[in-house]
Amino acid sequence: AQSVTQLGSHVSVSEGALVLLRCNYSSSVPPYLFWYVQYPNQGLQLLLKYTSAATLVKGINGFEAEFKKSETSFHLTKPSAHMSDAAEYFCAVSTTTSGTYKYIFGTGTRLKVLA
């Protein structure tokens, strides 16, 4: 069955430190993968997406993610955290099996940035 697992419901980093948010997926066919960000009282916004082109995907606000098929991972990184990065981040997978469409979100990781 298709699934998305985000390790760590809460992550804290210091301002200027590396951000690493983990996402592992399970899919029987090559998936499309997405990272979204949600700021308070807002809907989800797309950060970046993987659609079987380059394995290293660059998104908005300095974020990037690397698709690693061998590890079934799509971790989100940013070299230097900024206070404005504090938000909740969701990994999502879009896939299909036997004609059944699935778009699955992970449970989210809340990022806290410490001054």
Place this chain on the structure above:
Amino acid sequence: DAGVIQSPRHEVTEMGQEVTLRCKPISGHNSLFWYRQTMMRGLELLIYFNNNVPIDDSGMPEDRFSAKMPNASFSTLKIQPSEPRDSAVYFCASRMGGAYSNQPQHFGDGTRLSIL
């Protein structure tokens, strides 16, 4: 460009009342999704429409919930009768493409529903 528009932004009503949430997707998008978000259960897909036709409603909690999409520019999610456990933020999202699309979903700002 106008994004996904949801109304109302906030709704407070008493248990037993009918609640109708509205969504206007982005023009040209042919897929529409309704989600519910709570602290306990996270983001749950309720129903998915493609070309105004419901494709997957397996996430609809129970018969009290119903969704319609009478045309490409409007959808409603109705709860009747409402219960306190329906309190949540309800999101509508739209996307270009069919079932297996690599296009991202675009979300509205949600409707915060409180059932007293």
